[in-house]
Amino acid sequence: MSEDKERLYFIVKSWLMGQISAVIFLGSVLILGVINFIQSVIIGFIAYTSSLIILRFFDKQINLVVKKILNFLDRHKKIKEFILKHF
Numbered sequence: 001m002s003e004d005k006e007r008l009y010f011i012v013k014s015w016l017m018g019q020i021s022a023v024i025f026l027g028s029v030l031i032l033g034v035i036n037f038i039q040s041v042i043i044g045f046i047a048y049t050s051s052l053i054i055l056r057f058f059d060k061q062i063n064l065v066v067k068k069i070l071n072f073l074d075r076h077k078k079i080k081e082f083i084l085k086h087f
Contacts, residue, residue, distance in 0.1 A: 004084060008073075009066045011087050013055060016062070020051035 024047040029035055035043065055062065073080035 004080075005066060005070060007084050008069060009062070011083070012062060012066055012069070016055060017048075017051045020054055021047040024050055 021044075025043055028043045028047075032039070073083065
């Protein structure tokens with residue numbers, strides 16, 4: 001993998017992990033109503049682990065998306081530099 005591809009792969013995967021974890025965490029809070037510190041730590045751990053497992057199943061699709069994004073960004077150098085430098 002080239003350096004740009006690795007960096008963009010990390011950015012995309014981190015963003016997806018955050019979104020998946022947020023949905024799991026907020027869904028569980030909506031179901032439980034009120035949570036305390038211990039429950040939030042347990043739910044956070046479950047959300048993090050679940051997001052890792054889910055993303056592992058979709059690793060090939062993430063690589064395809066990263067390739068498509070890089071192909072698009074190759075035509076737009078300023079945007080590519082901005083994204084890879086600031087994220």
